[in-house]
Ligand code: FES
């Protein structure tokens with residue numbers, strides 16, 4: 001038995017978590033503060049959740065060419081996501097097999113090999129050890145696979161979104177995504193060729209637990225209170241007060257938008273039914289951005305009747321599609337949550353561009369649409385995310401009130417007919433319900449109770 005197998009063997013020796021009864025910590029209507037504040041629970045999450053289930057790692061467009069790489073994380077494990085010299089996408093542990101330092105200290109680049117900065121061991125981008133300085137100082141055979149870099153054993157891409165898991169027993173990715181895949185498809189398919197290309201990111205850090213971000217990812221209850229200043233900004237130059245998230249203003253639960261839980265911790269907030277289904281319906285909702293009128297005029301002159309549907313490509317898609325534990329599609333953005341410690345998280349907002357996949361828009365118009373999409377990147381991620389992060393940090397502070405033990409998530413619970421379970425197992429509820437949170441905590445608990453069958457792989 002390896003040391004790792006011993007650690008994972010029941011009863012778990014991971015910190016003090018064997019002391020916990022998960023059903024006591026997370027109940028139907030409430031969760032205990034410890035799940036956000038206890039370092040031992042955080043440590044257990046780094047194997048049971050990040051490693052034990054599928055985690056979003058990167059988008060294929062970030063490594064389009066052979067030998068392209070980016071550095072990312074799976075939980076706390078540093079990774080190099082690389083398209084190797086043969087075109088195969090791999091997630092290498094960014095960890096030298098000699099004495100353990102990170103091999104690559106760049107965010108991205110293109111290379112056939114990684115040379116360790118410490119003693120110069122050199123690894124091919126397939127993960128294989130290529131050579132070491134002064135090999136005659138070793139009596140052992142350095143071709144032993146144990147000296148090759150560890151790799152995430154299961155990596156799958158869903159239409160360009162690359163997920164990884166260390167759990168050999170996890171379902172195949174498409175089964176894991178299940179019904180949420182349809183909404184990912186719709187998010188992609190509105191773009192030419194059903195594609196996006198990921199561009200740079202707005203990077204935030206907050207002093208709070210990673211779950212606070214996922215708990216908020218489908219929360220329609222806070223919008224009008226937490227995001228009041230951006231709502232006012234969005235509507236300052238508009239006469240009708242109907243821009244941006246204005247549909248939360250009066251009685252959000254009576255509108256057509258809804259929340260939906262689709263299983264495995266994944267959920268959706270769908271605000272599209274609130275919009276007029278017509279070309280320009282989305283564009284009409286877009287708040288004022290610098291240069292907007294100029295672009296609109298240009299599109300009308302060049303494309304006539306088609307102008308509005310093209311301008312819709314710049315509008316923020318009114319959905320939040322959340323894949324547990326760390327991935328959201330919202331507006332035109334991909335948001336990724338990266339745990340750093342029990343009380344520290346990175347929240348990263350990647351922008352996306354469209355491409356002229358069918359060759360019928362033209363380079364100039366595609367550039368204009370992408371410039372407008374960049375204005376949306378400057379909108380909510382800059383002026384709305386800060387509101388959310390302020391809440392996450394203040395929750396983490398509030399949860400330091402040790403004797404006040406519970407957080408409640410029972411909005412909508414016990415009201416007959418309010419929450420609906422459908423034949424496919426999905427659950428829908430009005431937009432401000434907390435049903436999504438009650439459901440993703442069932443998945444969290446399932447994973448925390450299970451013993452994940454974790455493995456790494458090395459080149460032979
Ligand atoms: S730690 Fe990498 S070569 Fe020594």
Ligand SMILES: [Fe+2]
Nearest residue numbers: 223226227388
């Ligand atoms: Fe928010």
